[in-house]
Amino acid sequence: MSGYLIAGADVLGEGADDVLIQGETITARGAAARERAAAEADIETIDADGLVLLPGLVDLHTHLREPGREDTETIATGTAAAAAGGFTAVFAMANTSPVADTAGVVEQVWRIGRDAAMADVHPVGAVTVGLAGERLAELGAMASSAARVRVFSDDGICVWDPVLMRRALEYTKAFDGVVAQHAQEPRLTVGAQMHEGDVSAQIGLAGWPAVAEESIIARDVLLAEHVGGRLHVQHLSTAGSVEIIRWAKARGIGVTAEVTPHHLLLTDELARSYDPVYKVNPPLRTQRDVEAVRAGLADGTIDIVATDHAPHAGQDKDCEWAAASFGMTGLETALSVVQQVMVETGILTWADVARVMSHTPARIGRVEDQGREVAAGEPANLTLVDPAARRVVTPAEHVSRSRNSPYRGLELPGAVRWTFLRGRATVRDGVVAAA
Numbered sequence: 001m002s003g004y005l006i007a008g009a010d011v012l013g014e015g016a017d018d019v020l021i022q023g024e025t026i027t028a029r030g031a032a033a034r035e036r037a038a039a040e041a042d043i044e045t046i047d048a049d050g051l052v053l054l055p056g057l058v059d060l061h062t063h064l065r066e067p068g069r070e071d072t073e074t075i076a077t078g079t080a081a082a083a084a085g086g087f088t089a090v091f092a093m094a095n096t097s098p099v100a101d102t103a104g105v106v107e108q109v110w111r112i113g114r115d116a117a118m119a120d121v122h123p124v125g126a127v128t129v130g131l132a133g134e135r136l137a138e139l140g141a142m143a144s145s146a147a148r149v150r151v152f153s154d155d156g157i158c159v160w161d162p163v164l165m166r167r168a169l170e171y172t173k174a175f176d177g178v179v180a181q182h183a184q185e186p187r188l189t190v191g192a193q194m195h196e197g198d199v200s201a202q203i204g205l206a207g208w209p210a211v212a213e214e215s216i217i218a219r220d221v222l223l224a225e226h227v228g229g230r231l232h233v234q235h236l237s238t239a240g241s242v243e244i245i246r247w248a249k250a251r252g253i254g255v256t257a258e259v260t261p262h263h264l265l266l267t268d269e270l271a272r273s274y275d276p277v278y279k280v281n282p283p284l285r286t287q288r289d290v291e292a293v294r295a296g297l298a299d300g301t302i303d304i305v306a307t308d309h310a311p312h313a314g315q316d317k318d319c320e321w322a323a324a325s326f327g328m329t330g331l332e333t334a335l336s337v338v339q340q341v342m343v344e345t346g347i348l349t350w351a352d353v354a355r356v357m358s359h360t361p362a363r364i365g366r367v368e369d370q371g372r373e374v375a376a377g378e379p380a381n382l383t384l385v386d387p388a389a390r391r392v393v394t395p396a397e398h399v400s401r402s403r404n405s406p407y408r409g410l411e412l413p414g415a416v417r418w419t420f421l422r423g424r425a426t427v428r429d430g431v432v433a434a435a
């Protein structure tokens with residue numbers, strides 16, 4: 001059986017070891033890997049000295065834009081971008097056109113993802129029909145479809161109606177689903193353009209106050225406690241939100257939370273440029289918030305990092321701030337930002353990175369074959385990273401079809417050298433493979 005011997009990789013940052021992949025599986029580690037590789041004919045050896053081996057990353061929050069906006073991303077280009085970033089699975093948000101609110105649409109997305117074969121695609125189902133916030137979508141039919149939907153979200157829009165949110169939390173219990181909330185009180189954010197604070201006051205853009213996020217999170221954790229459902233808070237961005245989640249977890253409430261790479265690194269000061277590449281929902285916050293979300297991720301209050309990769313067309317970003325779309329790309333830079341902000345600062349180890357970017361997102365999304373240990377018998381979903389590399393982010397070179405990266409021109413550490421999806425190299429020596 002053909003395969004790869006990954007020789008001398010620093011496995012989860014815990015020391016050099018050899019890992020043998022044969023077919024779709026990790027078949028051996030340590031001395032056994034070398035012995036077995038020597039006895040086989042068709043094994044390619046990868047010199048992984050100095051490289052860190054992680055389980056394939058899992059993104060619980062990606063926008064693939066297909067169906068509907070294939071000019072900005074497709075399932076093929078988005079999953080290729082995912083592979084380039086070290087991801088082996090992505091959860092595709094439902095705010096497509098048509099909306100992923102029926103078994104038919106989620107099955108279509110799932111099938112195209114399977115055929116593209118660059119990363120596993122797990123469709124997220126909409127909570128409400130058409131994201132309109134009026135009645136529940138066919139959650140059960142999506143759950144029992146071929147796509148096996150377990151994550152439901154109206155992302156882009158908040159499930160504002162507390163009765164609908166309550167019903168969604170109750171109903172998803174039947175199939176162990178989770179309701180992922182885009183926490184944004186709509187009345188408090190009418191016309192909002194950026195974080196409400198000193199910078200918004202100085203530059204004259206309408207503010208999106210922290211309380212608009214925090215009030216929904218507070219309500220939702222109480223609803224989750226009341227009905228016992230599973231709540232996941234998307235792209236948490238404020239210090240107050242971290243405190244509410246910390247309180248909820250201490251109370252035993254079934255809540256998980258994510259933070260994006262951009263909320264771990266960037267602040268509202270960037271809006272002074274009036275460059276819409278920094279326009280995003282929820283908005284970039286203050287340095288104090290950045291420090292609070294880092295601390296929340298470090299102490300486990302925040303469970304995972306999720307990219308919220310939100311590709312947009314040039315004409316929707318290269319315009320005046322108020323007219324521009326919200327969102328930034330992130331799949332191809334996520335691991336580098338986490339390395340810079342969390343690993344190089346000594347806040348997280350590589351094993352922690354495996355937890356927050358692979359094991360836990362897979363567990364929240366109820367995916368069994370991803371986010372596993374790097375051990376014999378496990379599916380060979382892996383990423384091999386060169387932490388010593390440094391690169392200047394150049395969106396024109398990105399695999400994504402869109403260019404709206406807020407890191408352009410920044411030098412970031414780390415580079416994905418290889419990504420393996422069930423034993424097949426989707427990235428080979430830094431180059432994304434053809435599907």
Ligand SMILES: NC(=O)N[C@@H](CC(=O)O)C(=O)O
Pocket residue numbers: 063095155156157182279280281282308310311326327328
């Ligand atoms: N994050 C964003 O600013 N935009 C996302 C929607 C979302 O995640 O809320 C998008 O779909 O473009």
Ligand SMILES: [Zn+2]
Pocket residue numbers: 155156157182234235281282
């Ligand atoms: Zn959102």
Ligand SMILES: [Zn+2]
Pocket residue numbers: 061063093155156308310
């Ligand atoms: Zn999103």
